[in-house]
Amino acid sequence: MTFWKAFTETYRGSIAFMIACPLLTMVPVLFEILQHIVEVKIGLYASVAAAKALEHDPWRMGFGLLKVAALTVPTYWIVRFLAWRDPARAARPEMPAVRLFAVVLVVQLASAALQLFVLPREGWLLLVEFIVLQILAVLLHPWFVAAALGNPAIGPQRSVAIMARQTLWSFVFMLVAILPLMIPHYVLGALAIIGPKPLLWPVLVVDSLLVGWLSAVIVASGFTVAMRAAAKQGVDLGIGDASAIDGALSAVVVR
Numbered sequence: 001m002t003f004w005k006a007f008t009e010t011y012r013g014s015i016a017f018m019i020a021c022p023l024l025t026m027v028p029v030l031f032e033i034l035q036h037i038v039e040v041k042i043g044l045y046a047s048v049a050a051a052k053a054l055e056h057d058p059w060r061m062g063f064g065l066l067k068v069a070a071l072t073v074p075t076y077w078i079v080r081f082l083a084w085r086d087p088a089r090a091a092r093p094e095m096p097a098v099r100l101f102a103v104v105l106v107v108q109l110a111s112a113a114l115q116l117f118v119l120p121r122e123g124w125l126l127l128v129e130f131i132v133l134q135i136l137a138v139l140l141h142p143w144f145v146a147a148a149l150g151n152p153a154i155g156p157q158r159s160v161a162i163m164a165r166q167t168l169w170s171f172v173f174m175l176v177a178i179l180p181l182m183i184p185h186y187v188l189g190a191l192a193i194i195g196p197k198p199l200l201w202p203v204l205v206v207d208s209l210l211v212g213w214l215s216a217v218i219v220a221s222g223f224t225v226a227m228r229a230a231a232k233q234g235v236d237l238g239i240g241d242a243s244a245i246d247g248a249l250s251a252v253v254v255r
Contacts (some may be wrong), residue, residue: 001228014217014219014220017216048159065112071218072108101147104144107140135171138153138163138170139164141223142229144222144226149238154235188207
């Protein structure tokens with residue numbers, strides 16, 4: 001699979017999910033709006049100085065962790081939709097998928113809490129943290145996908161083995177995949193601070209909607225790299241249901 005092919009498949013998959021599952025798409029949007037409400041209440045958007053001073057406000061950090069949960073839970077739905085293209089089954093809480101994914105959720109929330117409340121949040125250490133944690137996330141993506149699909153055969157150790165040789169490609173791809181949405185996300189954040197105050201809430205609402213799409217793209221890019229790495233290793237990340245994953249696998253077969 002070429003880089004461009006993977007990129008277009010990621011965005012097509014994210015858009016298909018949003019069209020097929022609009023209510024599920026709104027989950028991260030609503031929690032992004034909730035965090036913006038908190039930020040407005042504490043005065044984060046009053047000025048550039050206020051934004052810097054309140055960047056690590058406890059209320060903002062607390063709701064930030066809640067938002068991370070709202071961004072992580074949809075991974076279950078999005079992965080299942082991308083694998084099966086069945087909105088009803090994507091949203092269905094099936095065992096053992098729910099049990100397996102609950103472990104993934106705990107791990108991801110623990111990682112987020114570590115970043116928000118323990119590790120340094122500025123300087124070169126922040127860049128090092130980002131790179132290290134992103135590499136770990138890349139290595140664990142086959143596990144994330146397999147868990148959502150209800151496959152207990154793929155755990156963290158096997159996930160690393162599947163992804164090891166594809167780490168650099170996958171890391172760069174996942175970073176590039178989010179840039180078209182991450183850049184306007186930060187632009188809107190800056191506009192909310194320095195722009196005309198009557199535009200504050202329209203800007204924040206547009207940003208929240210953008211985050212809903214960004215959430216789908218993040219998961220879809222992870223799904224793409226996991227399926228690509230698994231296909232190269234001849235590994236089935238699904239649960240042995242050929243009809244369920246043939247379509248997803250066909251999109252990542254090396255041409």
